Amino acid sequence: MQKVSMNAVELEETLNLWRYMDLSKFISLIGEKALWLARADTFRDKHEGRFPDDMRIAIEKAYANLGSNKNFLVKDADDFQDYLQKNTFISCWHKNFDENMVMWAIYGRDNNALAIQTTVKRIMDSVVDTSKLSGYSLILKSVSYQRPEEISSELRYEDCFFIKRPHFRFEDEVRICLDTYFPENPSKTTPYGHYLPVCINGLIERILIHPDSPKWYEDAIKSIKKEYKIKAPIEVGRYGNN
Secondary structure: OOEOOEEEEOOOOOOEEEEEEEHHHHHHHHHHOEEEEEEHHHOOOOOOOOOOHHHHHHHHHHHHHHOOOOOOOOOOHHHHHHHHHOOEEEEEEEEOOOOOHHHHHHHOOOOOEEEEEEEHHHHHHHEOOOOOOEOOEEEEEEOEEOOHHHOOOOOOHHHHHHEEOHHHHHHOEEEEEEEOOOOOOOOOOOOOEEEEEEOHHHHOOEEEEOOOOOHHHHHHHHHHHHHOOOOOOEEEOOOOOO
């Protein structure tokens, strides 16, 4: 497999990106000094990367024409889909100028949550080492929200992971996506995720604490910031009930 470097696709460098998380994920991020790219088939949404109907039909025809050729490990569209989901690794971000009340409601249900704010440029500049990552591509790109009938059957297979159904439009999602699928040597024996090493102080511009979190939680985040020598300022969110 070839080594990969990250490419940003049609994104302004100054675009603000947010990741909402609980305390355990925050500690994992700063402790590992790495972003976790989760395997696509571990996501709750089982439609992740699913082929549009026209594309699936075209793929089925292509594999049917191959017959029982034993030189091809991939047997049909469903098998190909399974290979892709087990070879695609994703980190999800929310694009917005400022914090978002809906994101707080989804990811901060117990109030003990926080959000880190960065930019496209900060993500690109903070990646310090991709030498342990091998694959076809590593892309930072916006998700588009389309109905199945709106999607072209000539879509590249890796683009399937940047398309979601319209009722997810509120997420305004940008994804880091690592594709490790190689047709010449496909494999389903893949890890549940990969760490993408980053410079934490380069990555994080601001830390926002859930607007309804208790005082002890704010104090805990400040202590963690001091312990890990994080330079980003800490602020309390504005969309709470207080």
